[in-house]
Amino acid sequence: MHNTERPQIASMSNPSADRVKDVAQLSGRSARSRRGLFLAEGPQTVKEALKLDRTRCGSGKVVVEIYATAASVKRDPELLELLNGVPWRAASDEVLAAMADTVNPQGVVAVCHKVDVSLQSVLDRQPRLIAVMCRVQDPGNAGTILRAADSAGADAIILTSGSVDIYNPKAVRSTVGSLFHLPVVVGQDFNVLVAQAGQIGLVSLAADGYGSEDLDTLQDESAERYYKAHGIRAAEIAMPQNSRVDAARPRLEDPSFWLFGNEAKGLNGEELGASRFRVAVPLYGRAESLNVGTAATVCLYASARAQRR
Known part of the structure; x- marks a missing residue:
């Protein structure tokens, strides 16, 4: 059963402010280099990251955390299916806009491990x-x-x-x-x-x-x-x-x-x-x-x- 009803990060006030700030910092190269993480914005990009994770096991997962509006998840059946069993946090449009690099991140943002190889x-x-x-x-x-x-x-x-x-x-x-x-x-x-x-x-x-x-x-x-x-x-x-x-x-x-x-x-x-x-x-x-x-x-x-x- 898919559950899209969950507590929402509705504003950038404490205690969520630090989490929002941590995610937003990944728009900068220095934070990405230091933490080995990056932002994936938009439903299609996030879905492809989740599909990759389905082919991996254990510690090889790419997606670290996902923030999405409940509305964006409900209107995208494929995204809803891919999120089944994956922890994600509901967030308001205001919070997503503060986290993402764009003013309108299309309702979903994922924090991911870098995927480059040798x-x-x-x-x-x-x-x-x-x-x-x-x-x-x-x-x-x-x-x-x-x-x-x-x-x-x-x-x-x-x-x-x-x-x-x-x-x-x-x-x-x-x-x-x-x-x-x-x-x-x-x-x-x-x-x-x-x-x-x-x-x-x-x-x-x-x-x-x-x-x-x-x-x-x-x-x-x-x-x-x-x-x-x-x-x-x-x-x-x-x-x-x-x-x-x-x-x-x-x-x-x-x-x-x-x-x-x-x-x-x-x-x-x-x-x-x-x-x-x-x-x-x-x-x-x-x-x-x-x-x-x-x-x-x-x-x-x-x-x-x-x-x-």
Whole structure:
């Protein structure tokens, strides 16, 4: 039986004031770093955290505590079901607004343990597709890239040193729960990443607007290899005339890791120099460039489709 009737933290006066303050402090990076905790706001994000906990045992639980309005729980049957057997505290809209990073936290806030993992644990799983954020600074972009990687079925996402804190409340909201779906590595040294990823055969692909490789061409070549391998005649497929597969070009179907650079400056010289291939997304309109989140989505889906074909 589900019980949504429980004592409510109705105001920020004592004795609840300290608890509200403790939760609110997690909007700041220093408190998150010191305590190893972060805020998950909104029903979808909290539900994904609870779903992850259902797959874990004992001390591996992610969710520490949940605060929600009774109304938000009642109107969301899935959330109500996931909260069955999970201790949570009812709170007023005023209290939730004081706890959360947003004025309107959509009725539910969870305090969670950080979920990042080590680079070695990712590489031990023999990944085929990884997204790497190189000094990406905007939390919204970081969340978008992580969500795109999740949607494309990537095996992990890595943030190099100098990137935004993925546990920033805006970044967490932007992932819409994807933060709890795939392994995330944070604060990774770039040179160590390149060396260790190369040792297990991952090819580095730099998303670079000035790159010599054209993403459309790479997709065409990947399709051509597939069709030839399955005995489909060229006349039956819509391939460009005089298409020739170049063995020196990257193969999107091969295990790889994509590098996505800083919003303002892109990938720096060290990052480009360490990349085996520089790949440009063709622009057919008048836009000068693509937002890094959009570019990441296009590139990751190109690789994902080639790998799953």
